[in-house]
Amino acid sequence: MNTSTLPKSSLKIRGVQYRDLSAIASLLQERLSLENNYRFVSLLEQVQKYQSCYGLLQVAKMLPSSWNRDFYVYVAEKDGQIQGLIQVAPFNQNRSTWKVELVLINYNTSLSHLLIGNCSIGSQLLRYCFEKIWEARTWILEVNINEKSTLGLYRENGFQPLAQMTNWECSPEILTKLGEQEPSLPNLLPVSNADSRLLYQLDCVSLPPTIRQVFDLHVEDFKTSFFNYVSEAIKSLWSKEETVRAYVFEPQRKAAIGYFQLTISQNGAKPHQADLTVHPAYTWLYPKLLTQMASVIQKFPEQSLLLSSADFQPEREEYLEKIGAERIEQNLLMSRSVWHKLRESKPLESLNLQEVLQGLKPSRPAIPTHWQPSTIENPIYPSSPLHHQKDENHQAE
Numbered sequence: 001m002n003t004s005t006l007p008k009s010s011l012k013i014r015g016v017q018y019r020d021l022s023a024i025a026s027l028l029q030e031r032l033s034l035e036n037n038y039r040f041v042s043l044l045e046q047v048q049k050y051q052s053c054y055g056l057l058q059v060a061k062m063l064p065s066s067w068n069r070d071f072y073v074y075v076a077e078k079d080g081q082i083q084g085l086i087q088v089a090p091f092n093q094n095r096s097t098w099k100v101e102l103v104l105i106n107y108n109t110s111l112s113h114l115l116i117g118n119c120s121i122g123s124q125l126l127r128y129c130f131e132k133i134w135e136a137r138t139w140i141l142e143v144n145i146n147e148k149s150t151l152g153l154y155r156e157n158g159f160q161p162l163a164q165m166t167n168w169e170c171s172p173e174i175l176t177k178l179g180e181q182e183p184s185l186p187n188l189l190p191v192s193n194a195d196s197r198l199l200y201q202l203d204c205v206s207l208p209p210t211i212r213q214v215f216d217l218h219v220e221d222f223k224t225s226f227f228n229y230v231s232e233a234i235k236s237l238w239s240k241e242e243t244v245r246a247y248v249f250e251p252q253r254k255a256a257i258g259y260f261q262l263t264i265s266q267n268g269a270k271p272h273q274a275d276l277t278v279h280p281a282y283t284w285l286y287p288k289l290l291t292q293m294a295s296v297i298q299k300f301p302e303q304s305l306l307l308s309s310a311d312f313q314p315e316r317e318e319y320l321e322k323i324g325a326e327r328i329e330q331n332l333l334m335s336r337s338v339w340h341k342l343r344e345s346k347p348l349e350s351l352n353l354q355e356v357l358q359g360l361k362p363s364r365p366a367i368p369t370h371w372q373p374s375t376i377e378n379p380i381y382p383s384s385p386l387h388h389q390k391d392e393n394h395q396a397e
Contacts, residue, residue, distance in 0.1 A: 011083065011121070013128045016073040021051040023082045024075070027106055039102045043087055045239075046071055074128060076121050082106060086125040088133070091140060093220045098133060100126070100141040103153065122153045130338065137338055138214050142331040151332065159334040162211055164311040167329040168320050169271070170290075172302040178294035178323070185288050191245040191259075196222040198256040199247060199277075206277050208312055214335045240266045244296055248285060258285040262293050268301030276307055276316070283315035290323070 016024070028044040031037070050071070076084040087101040103122050119127075130139070142165060143151050191199070199222040204212060224232075236242060241263055248258035257279040264272050274293055278285050297305065309316045310333070 011076055011078045011124065013074055013076050013125060016071075016075055016085070018050075020075055020082060021047050024073075024085060025051065027082065027085075027104065030108075031104065037102075040104075043073075043102065074125065074132075076125055084121040084125055086129060088129050091215065092217050094216070094218065095135050096216045097138045097140060097214065098129075098136040100129075100139060100154075103150070120153070123157055126153075126157045138216065139336040139338075140214060141334055143334065145330045145332055154334055157336070159336045161332050162214065162335050163208075163333045165308055165331040165333050166310075166317065166327055167306065167308050167331065168325045169328045170305040170307070170320075170323070170325045172304060174324055175294045175297055175305055176302075178291050179298040181291050183288055183292040183295055185248055185292055187249045187251065188246050188292065189249050191247055193223045195247065195256070196220075198249070199259060202247070202256040202259060202277055202279060205279060211333075240269065242266055246292075248282075248289075250282075255279075257282040258289055260289050260293060262296060264297060264300055265303055266300060268303045271304045271306045272297055272300075274305055274307040278316070286316055286319045290319075 025044060025047050028040050028047065032040050032044070072088045074086050074088075075082050084103070084105040086103050089099050089101055091097040091099045103125060105121055130136075139159070140162075141154065141159065143154060145151070145164075189195070196219050200217065200219045203217060203222070207215070232243065244262040244264065246260060247256045249255075250257045259277040261275040262272065263274070276286075276289060278289070293305070297303075306328075307320075309320065
């Protein structure tokens with residue numbers, strides 16, 4: 001068990017244990033009674049899953065790190081109580097980019113517990129992960145723009161904004177209306193590992209260069225190994241979910257121009273979720289892909305559909321507003337590099353160019369002088385006096 005004991009404090013940060021699950025579940029349920037956060041709901045479902053079977057958590061810890069991508073939780077403990085926790089997860093296959101899923105602090109404790117020395121518990125949890133997970137070169141996260149304290153915590157620890165994300169909800173009425181239309185996508189194909197390079201190329205062209213560099217995705221990230229396929233099948237049976245993946249193929253260009261992954265709630269207990277990627281030159285695919293997903297959802301109990309958009313996807317946001325989808329959350333996508341601090345965009349007007357150019361000015365005004373040819377022979381100019389003098393001497397000889 002890896003522990004981190006902070007100086008001048010009895011606060012210990014360590015990996016989660018089975019005895020912590022009940023306290024974590026109580027803390028999550030308390031926070032969910034105050035605010036509805038889908039990250040808290042997701043972690044609570046995982047905690048209850050491991051809490052129902054003690055051996056399941058032990059098996060998860062014994063799996064290789066490349067397989068266990070589900071439950072990286074670290075807790076901050078002081079005086080025998082859980083003061084806070086952090087959940088992280090690898091974002092890509094080579095584990096160069098990691099994502100901070102959430103940071104949760106127990107605010108029922110005294111103020112002396114919340115601030116240890118000059119560093120808050122949230123900052124100590126983040127720095128513990130930065131030091132422990134040595135393979136991570138970049139960290140990313142999403143935070144609600146209304147959570148000022150959480151946003152300040154991330155900015156204090158070096159995170160900088162990349163893009164604005166918007167979460168949308170399509171009501172069952174909208175999905176029913178879309179499902180009545182006929183989806184005309186003749187080149188819609190199911191996804192397999194043989195299509196990983198096509199999906200990788202589609203992902204590269206649909207993202208801005210800065211975000212593509214931060215995500216650091218490769219062809220292997222779009223493949224599904226046998227173990228992941230089996231684990232996803234077991235997880236689907238456990239949670240009563242079904243996943244549908246398909247992409248639109250352009251036969252002339254031999255490229256994928258659209259892709260969606262639809263996670264369907266079979267019993268209608270929670271909303272459906274969709275992940276959508278469209279080539280920037282084929283934005284007319286948005287109505288067709290939404291219609292295709294709506295027709296698939298019609299076979300299951302009525303429930304809303306959740307999907308997201310970024311500020312560099314104006315066509316997607318325009319279409320979702322057109323069909324009457326509702327904005328339910330505004331998030332900020334942020335990143336932190338362990339190698340160098342990413343520069344924020346600085347307006348040109350803030351640069352004092354007068355001071356920069358002051359040293360380039362001449363010390364005195366230029367004085368015009370008569371030009372004199374060089375005394376060195378220049379063969380490039382045969383009409384020069386030196387050239388003619390040399391020719392006369394040669395003839396005299």
